[in-house]
Amino acid sequence: MQFIDLHKQYKVIEKEVRQGMEKVLNHKRFIMGEEVTAFERELAQYTGVKHAITCASGTDALVLPLMAMELDENDAVFVPSFTFFATAESVTLAGGTPVFVDSDPDTFNMSPESLKDAIKNVMAEGKLKPKAVIPVDLFGLPADFDALCKIATNHGLMVLEDGAQGFGGEYKGNRACSFGHIAATSFFPAKPLGCYGDGGAIFTNDDEIAEILKSIHVHGQGKDKYDNVRIGLNSRLDTMQAVVLREKLKIFPGELDARDKLAALYQSLLKDVAKTPVVPLGYRCSWAQYTLQAENHQLREKVLKDLKEKEVPVMVYYPIPIHKSTAYADKYQSYTSLKNCETLAKTVFSLPMHPYLTEKEIQEVAKAVKDILK
Numbered sequence: 001m002q003f004i005d006l007h008k009q010y011k012v013i014e015k016e017v018r019q020g021m022e023k024v025l026n027h028k029r030f031i032m033g034e035e036v037t038a039f040e041r042e043l044a045q046y047t048g049v050k051h052a053i054t055c056a057s058g059t060d061a062l063v064l065p066l067m068a069m070e071l072d073e074n075d076a077v078f079v080p081s082f083t084f085f086a087t088a089e090s091v092t093l094a095g096g097t098p099v100f101v102d103s104d105p106d107t108f109n110m111s112p113e114s115l116k117d118a119i120k121n122v123m124a125e126g127k128l129k130p131k132a133v134i135p136v137d138l139f140g141l142p143a144d145f146d147a148l149c150k151i152a153t154n155h156g157l158m159v160l161e162d163g164a165q166g167f168g169g170e171y172k173g174n175r176a177c178s179f180g181h182i183a184a185t186s187f188f189p190a191k192p193l194g195c196y197g198d199g200g201a202i203f204t205n206d207d208e209i210a211e212i213l214k215s216i217h218v219h220g221q222g223k224d225k226y227d228n229v230r231i232g233l234n235s236r237l238d239t240m241q242a243v244v245l246r247e248k249l250k251i252f253p254g255e256l257d258a259r260d261k262l263a264a265l266y267q268s269l270l271k272d273v274a275k276t277p278v279v280p281l282g283y284r285c286s287w288a289q290y291t292l293q294a295e296n297h298q299l300r301e302k303v304l305k306d307l308k309e310k311e312v313p314v315m316v317y318y319p320i321p322i323h324k325s326t327a328y329a330d331k332y333q334s335y336t337s338l339k340n341c342e343t344l345a346k347t348v349f350s351l352p353m354h355p356y357l358t359e360k361e362i363q364e365v366a367k368a369v370k371d372i373l374k
């Protein structure tokens with residue numbers, strides 16, 4: 001059994017991907033080929049967002065919009081601490097200062113109360129200027145955008161959705177990557193929609209922001225290709241990756257349904273022995289991860305050890321909240337309690353999740369977990 005099985009998925013799309021690759025090998029427009037343009041159109045249609053702009057990675061999909069905001073070190077960008085490192089790293093790379101916010105103990109997403117508290121304390125201190133917030137759709141569940149966007153509007157903050165894990169998720173009938181002013185996603189192979197290398201995309205309904213992003217991702221080019229009007233970088237999706245992604249997007253809705261069914265089966269088998277994922281009313285989760293919470297750190301460590309012995313794949317996302325990472329521990333300034341993030345890092349564990357798991361495999365994994373925790 002694999003934690004994420006890309007072999008089984010490849011069998012479904014092999015013929016089409018090989019044909020598409022062959023086409024690219026013939027026309028040789030490896031950069032910005034017509035497959036990229038077609039994929040961007042399909043992405044915009046899928047998410048219901050006006051502009052989809054592809055780039056070289058999910059990290060770049062965060063960095064480019066932050067570059068467009070022209071941050072300096074006095075600009076505060078609010079980020080959760082319990083997420084993948086890139087969420088905070090992108091802020092530092094773009095010249096701003098990340099301010100860490102606590103997570104909701106049930107959804108694991110950014111807590112609106114903690115965001116309010118952090119903004120209040122940043123303003124009271126008067127050193128940093130609140131500029132933007134990056135809610136993350138952690139493990140595939142869209143963040144609480146109604147509450148977070150309301151707070152952002154009250155304080156004039158830009159909202160940048162980190163939908164690297166959320167692609168395919170929904171909130172009140174709207175798809176992930178359509179929330180906030182700008183959204184970012186990743187096509188890293190293990191994400192819900194992954195390519196065969198690195199890739200990412202940025203989404204926005206704002207024509208002006210879209211124009212700036214299109215310029216920044218090709219060296220800040222102006223109307224004339226060799227008149228560079230701003231500092232940008234080279235961040236593009238390869239034509240070959242667009243071939244893979246177009247085929248995967250076709251089977252994506254069916255894959256999401258399969259993930260939903262498997263998650264429901266996990267839930268029914270495990271709800272009595274561990275805290276299973278909470279998907280509040282009105283949300284759809286893309287199940288980038290299926291993450292449980294043990295009662296305490298000791299039990300979590302026992303689960304990891306015993307599952308490894310039983311050869312059941314298990315992972316911890318994330319064992320260290322970003323404010324405790326070596327890169328930020330000495331540097332960051334605390335503006336709100338980060339207790340929930342610290343508890344989550346000590347108690348969560350993730351089980352195998354991909355659309356090609358069988359019910360029998362889910363039952364095996366669930367039984368192994370139950371035998372340890374009951």
Ligand SMILES: *Cc1c(COP(=O)(O)O)cnc(C)c1O
Pocket residue numbers: 057058059060083084086087136162164165186187188198199200
């Ligand atoms: C994976 C991920 C990223 C970065 O994406 P890459 O394509 O690996 O650069 C950013 N944020 C979150 C929440 C992620 O899970």
